[in-house]
Amino acid sequence: MRGSPFRSDPALTRQLIERLGRVHARQRLGLEQDYEARVFGQGRNFFHLENWYSVHGLIRLLLRASLLHGRGRRNARRIRVRHNRVAIPHLPPVCAGLRLLHISDLHLDMAEDMPAVLSETVRELDYDLCVLTGDFRARTHGPCEAALHGLERLRTHLASPVYAILGNHDSIRMVPGIEALDIHLLLNESVRFARGDDGIYLVGVDDPHYYRADNLEKAVGGVPDEAVTILLAHSPELYRQASCLGFDLMLCGHTHGGQICLPGGRPILCNARAPRALCRGAWRYNGMQGYTSAGSGACIVDVRLNCPPEVTLHTLMPAQVGSSALEG
Numbered sequence: 001m002r003g004s005p006f007r008s009d010p011a012l013t014r015q016l017i018e019r020l021g022r023v024h025a026r027q028r029l030g031l032e033q034d035y036e037a038r039v040f041g042q043g044r045n046f047f048h049l050e051n052w053y054s055v056h057g058l059i060r061l062l063l064r065a066s067l068l069h070g071r072g073r074r075n076a077r078r079i080r081v082r083h084n085r086v087a088i089p090h091l092p093p094v095c096a097g098l099r100l101l102h103i104s105d106l107h108l109d110m111a112e113d114m115p116a117v118l119s120e121t122v123r124e125l126d127y128d129l130c131v132l133t134g135d136f137r138a139r140t141h142g143p144c145e146a147a148l149h150g151l152e153r154l155r156t157h158l159a160s161p162v163y164a165i166l167g168n169h170d171s172i173r174m175v176p177g178i179e180a181l182d183i184h185l186l187l188n189e190s191v192r193f194a195r196g197d198d199g200i201y202l203v204g205v206d207d208p209h210y211y212r213a214d215n216l217e218k219a220v221g222g223v224p225d226e227a228v229t230i231l232l233a234h235s236p237e238l239y240r241q242a243s244c245l246g247f248d249l250m251l252c253g254h255t256h257g258g259q260i261c262l263p264g265g266r267p268i269l270c271n272a273r274a275p276r277a278l279c280r281g282a283w284r285y286n287g288m289q290g291y292t293s294a295g296s297g298a299c300i301v302d303v304r305l306n307c308p309p310e311v312t313l314h315t316l317m318p319a320q321v322g323s324s325a326l327e328g
Contacts, residue, residue: 015176020187024206024213028172031211036141072260072303077113079121079296082312084282086289088248089319091228092198100230101127101158102312104253105295107169108150110138111302115150118296122311123157129193130158132183133253134167134207134234136174138299148177155181163191163202167234167254168210169299186232188215190223200228200316203247209235209254209272216241228316236274236292243288250290251314255279257294261306280307 016025101122108115137147155162162183166172179185186204193199201223206213214233223229231238231247235254242250257280258267270279277283283290296309 012173012176016172019175020172024188024215025172028206028211028213031213032141032171032173035210068305069303072301072305075304076111076298076302076309077117078304079118079309079311081121081125082310084291084312084314086249086291086314086316087319088228088289088316090226091316091318092195092200093318094196094198095200095228095316096318098129098195098200098316099127100251100314100316101125101130102133102251102291102293102314103130103296104133104234104293105135105167105256105297105299106132106151106154107138107147107295107297107299108136108154109146110297110299114297115153118311119154119157121296122154125311125313127159127313128195130162131202131232131251132162132164133232133251133293134165135169135253135295135297135299136167136178137169137171138297140169140210141171144171144174144177148174151178151183152181155183161193163204163232165204165232165234166207168207170207186219188213188219190219190221190229200230202230202232204232205238207234208238214238216245220245235272236278236290237272239274239278239285239288239290242290243286247288249314250288251293252290253293253295255292255294256298257281257292257307259295259298259304259307260301263306265306267307 136151137144160182164178164183164185175185184191186202187206190201190203192201203219203223205216205219208214229247231242231250233250233252236252255270255272258270261267270276272279278290278292280292280294291312293312294307294310296311298304
């Protein structure tokens, strides 16, 4: 095909085509090449603040002038552990009490100390599986090595199994490096997490916000209708489609909860085409439960104001025992 974007690294291209399929690999690689050339993307929001790097220095300057920069940097390193109980009516009895550690928007190369800060937060936590809902890299283009190195450092403190998806800051070229760390990427795919003779299904999609590479139809293929299903999507923007497909729970991130918020936690900007009620914490939509992580990292500026970083422990319970509740 004329204009193929992956002649520069044929070996990686073949590897990605074998892993993802020809259409998915070509789509993602081609869009990445185009986005890196144009800086502005063509996601569901045409303008992407995270790509307008000339504004980053201005934001830092304004924060320093207001004497908030130092406090914001300290806040960004005070990662909270949140607890969320999720009541699922048809949860298999053997899955009652199943705990998922949810980490999102890690941006591990934003600051040199962040992998260590996050590792210290999670290393003593007790859970059955871990899910990472994307954005391992700080920038939306450029080198991936620093982010992968930070993820390698974090991985030594995460109990297996670990499942992950890609976010809008992540390059498809990171896939081999991530999976080499014994992290199971779900790229429009599903996996059954077995417990005893039963289990639940995790369904993961590629980034729906910036690259629009999500494919729910492909992702749910082979998942039984009666199964408990949890969707991993980087952004809450798929909430309508997910609810129509009958997912029990949707776990996402992307918004950072606003990252820099007004007093009381009111976000100035959420950067997602979704109701603000769905852009942070636990929520419901048409019977589907969801949770949007405020993220463990920071992007654009290494600052948090009125919006603490977090990791979340989700506990699955039968509907008659627990009710959806947030603690911590």
